[in-house]
Amino acid sequence: MEHLEAQISSMCPLPFSGITGEIFLKAVSTVVAVHCTILDDFHWPPDNSREILEEGISFDFIVVGAGTAGSLFASRLSNAFPSWKILLIEAGDDPGIDTEIPAFLFLNQNSSNDWSYKTHPDDNSCLGFKDNSCIWSKGKGLGGSSSINAMIYLRGHPQDYAEWYNLGNPGWDYENLVTYFNEQEALFKITDPEFKGYDNEWYKILDNAWNELNFTSHNYKSHEAIVGTKKTRLLTQNGKRMNTAKQYFKDTDKLFVMKNTLVEKVIIDPLNKQACGVVVKHKSGIIMNITANKEVILSAGSIATPQILMMSGIGPKSHLDEIGIDCHQNLKVGQNLQDHVLLPLFLKTNMNMTTSTDVINILLLQYMLTKTGPFSNIGLTDYMGFIDTERNLDYPDIQFHYFYFTKNDNFVLKPYLEGLGYKIEIIEAIEDLNIDHDFLGIYPTLLRPKSTGEILLPKRPLTAPIIKANYFQHPDDVRTFLRAIDFVHKLEKTSIFREMGIELLNVSIRTCNEHLFNTDNYWWCYISHMATTIYHPVGTAKMGPRNDVNAVVNHDLQIHGISNLRVVDASIMPTIPGGNTMAATLVIARKAVDIIKKHYDSKDEL
Ligand SMILES: Cc1cc2nc3c(=O)[nH]c(=O)nc-3n(C[C@H](O)[C@H](O)[C@H](O)COP(=O)(O)OP(=O)(O)OC[C@H]3O[C@@H](n4cnc5c(N)ncnc54)[C@H](O)[C@@H]3O)c2cc1C
Numbered sequence: 355m356e357h358l359e360a361q362i363s364s365m366c367p368l369p370f371s372g373i374t375g376e377i378f379l380k381a382v383s384t385v386v387a388v389h390c391t392i393l394d395d396f397h398w399p400p401d402n403s404r405e406i407l408e409e410g411i412s413f414d415f416i417v418v419g420a421g422t423a424g425s426l427f428a429s430r431l432s433n434a435f436p437s438w439k440i441l442l443i444e445a446g447d448d449p450g451i452d453t454e455i456p457a458f459l460f461l462n463q464n465s466s467n468d469w470s471y472k473t474h475p476d477d478n479s480c481l482g483f484k485d486n487s488c489i490w491s492k493g494k495g496l497g498g499s500s501s502i503n504a505m506i507y508l509r510g511h512p513q514d515y516a517e518w519y520n521l522g523n524p525g526w527d528y529e530n531l532v533t534y535f536n537e538q539e540a541l542f543k544i545t546d547p548e549f550k551g552y553d554n555e556w557y558k559i560l561d562n563a564w565n566e567l568n569f570t571s572h573n574y575k576s577h578e579a580i581v582g583t584k585k586t587r588l589l590t591q592n593g594k595r596m597n598t599a600k601q602y603f604k605d606t607d608k609l610f611v612m613k614n615t616l617v618e619k620v621i622i623d624p625l626n627k628q629a630c631g632v633v634v635k636h637k638s639g640i641i642m643n644i645t646a647n648k649e650v651i652l653s654a655g656s657i658a659t660p661q662i663l664m665m666s667g668i669g670p671k672s673h674l675d676e677i678g679i680d681c682h683q684n685l686k687v688g689q690n691l692q693d694h695v696l697l698p699l700f701l702k703t704n705m706n707m708t709t710s711t712d713v714i715n716i717l718l719l720q721y722m723l724t725k726t727g728p729f730s731n732i733g734l735t736d737y738m739g740f741i742d743t744e745r746n747l748d749y750p751d752i753q754f755h756y757f758y759f760t761k762n763d764n765f766v767l768k769p770y771l772e773g774l775g776y777k778i779e780i781i782e783a784i785e786d787l788n789i790d791h792d793f794l795g796i797y798p799t800l801l802r803p804k805s806t807g808e809i810l811l812p813k814r815p816l817t818a819p820i821i822k823a824n825y826f827q828h829p830d831d832v833r834t835f836l837r838a839i840d841f842v843h844k845l846e847k848t849s850i851f852r853e854m855g856i857e858l859l860n861v862s863i864r865t866c867n868e869h870l871f872n873t874d875n876y877w878w879c880y881i882s883h884m885a886t887t888i889y890h891p892v893g894t895a896k897m898g899p900r901n902d903v904n905a906v907v908n909h910d911l912q913i914h915g916i917s918n919l920r921v922v923d924a925s926i927m928p929t930i931p932g933g934n935t936m937a938a939t940l941v942i943a944r945k946a947v948d949i950i951k952k953h954y955d956s957k958d959e960l
Pocket residue numbers: 418419420421422423424443444445446463491492493494495496497498499500502503504505506507508615616617618653654655656658659662888889890891923924925933934935936937939
């Protein structure tokens with residue numbers, strides 16, 4: 355208290371005395387300690403690494419990766435089979451306190467909770483980024499990417515899942531998956547019809563513009579990604595991020611968890627082509643084998659899962675031969691990489707929403723005390739628009755995301771652009787445009803890219819994998835963006851946009867300046883410099899029947915030709931769904947529990 359009193363007196367030398375002084379000090383000390391309330395009663399599961407490293411216990415199931423899918427899958431499996439010993443191995447630690455505050459979503463990137471992968475440079479894309487590489491964030495630690503993502507919940511479009519089914523995957527059509535979507539929406543409490551949404555005056559402006567162009571505002575009516583505009587629900591509870599590990603771990607205490615432990619590869623018995631355990635490296639430097647009596651499940655995400663599969667000799671043979679790894683099964687692991695690419699467009703507005711530092715401090719205090727206000731949500735970023743640029747049908751190929759930056763913003767804009775990894779000259783060009791105007795950021799996002807990439811092992815296989823995103827390898831992807839930009843011009847012409855003075859800005863990029871602004875040539879150049887990921891890589895262990903040469907797992911998520919080894923994460927998606935990918939990943943994990951249950955129930959092993 356004395357220390358606090360001295361500190362306050364040094365900032366504002368008023369005397370502290372009597373009862374008033376004491377009351378005042380108590381109020382101040384409450385405020386000083388209020389950040390502690392960000393942590394609630396929830397406790398992360400204990401780390402069992404030490405005992406496992408010392409005693410070398412074997413397990414029935416080993417699940418690799420405690421991310422979005424892995425944490426759901428492992429905890430639900432441990433509830434379904436209480437007598438089984440299930441081990442969940444995670445390369446990272448418990449997520450940091452800063453991951454809890456929704457409005458700080460961008461601050462988690464490039465932190466200790468992020469793998470911060472980088473794409474391999476090519477001639478068509480990421481040219482405006484340092485080293486011509488886009489940064490691919492991916493969550494590290496309990497909750498995985500659900501601990502650092504934007505929390506937006508969308509199912510995608512029903513037809514996305516019809517496509518999965520039509521590619522030879524029985525049980526994966528929308529009708530079969532709907533119960534899982536419903537179940538998780540009830541669990542995360544995002545089906546509440548009373549939900550009124552957050553406050554943001556831009557919602558109304560944007561709805562007005564889209565309505566003038568004859569688009570419907572669906573808002574919270576459903577979680578499907580259909581043509582029109584939509585305010586989306588977030589995986590938050592009581593004003594804080596609800597990462598999936600937090601949601602699912604609270605219902606189980608039967609799991610064994612190893613934190614800070616990297617799985618290097620799966621041990622495959624070459625004689626009977628059967629997975630029998632994993633090789634792990636703990637952060638202490640200890641390397642050991644752990645045995646799985648029944649199965650190994652890979653839930654390490656769409657970059658690390660193919661990396662581990664390749665390290666374990668599951669193809670592709672030609673690539674493993676180059677690296678010097680024995681191939682047990684020649685599958686197209688790491689191929690079929692698909693991602694949603696987003697194109698930041700900056701528009702000036704005559705609105706002035708600048709907030710003084712004092713107001714920001716008060717809003718932060720409001721958040722600390724009540725978990726309400728702007729820090730409890732992600733602002734305009736939860737507002738979406740969907741269009742079908744080519745056929746004008748109800749199967750969108752572009753999703754619009756929105757951001758807002760106030761005039762001369764020194765608080766968010768620069769750290770945000772630096773976090774994305776843009777070159778300094780691009781950041782300065784954008785900052786110059788921001789000196790006089792508030793910005794509306796409109797970010798068209800390709801929902802169904804035709805370009806595909808691949809994940810490869812580097813020469814030193816345990817270092818970061820090579821990510822060849824291959825954005826715009828297929829020219830139709832650029833053409834879809836050009837049609838999306840045409841749509842932005844239509845928005846510019848709506849009465850409300852004209853009234854607000856909203857106009858597309860010309861970001862000065864040296865190599866693009868040789869083209870006249872707003873011509874197709876200018877936009878091709880702009881797209882190759884400015885477009886980047888929205889962090890939705892999927893498809894690198896494709897689900898499909900045996901006769902699909904690109905398939906890695908079957909519809910029961912088992913690796914073709916290898917027993918006791920499955921993949922349960924976003925890697926298995928045969929095609930990328932037309933919406934943010936977390937909801938679909940959760941559904942995969944939940945369905946996987948039922949697949950395993952059916953498998954072992956029929957073996958009468960309960
Ligand atoms: C910055 C960002 C923003 C996003 N925003 C949204 C959004 O708003 N809405 C949405 O729907 N989707 C969003 N996504 C995408 C979504 O979060 C992912 O599609 C989804 O979480 C993928 O889940 P996963 O289980 O496949 O992988 P992850 O959740 O990434 O989990 C993989 C886990 O495996 C661990 N791991 C990796 N390698 C190893 C190893 N060798 N040994 C042990 N453990 C290992 C990782 O540390 C991680 O915990 C975003 C993603 C990011 C990164």
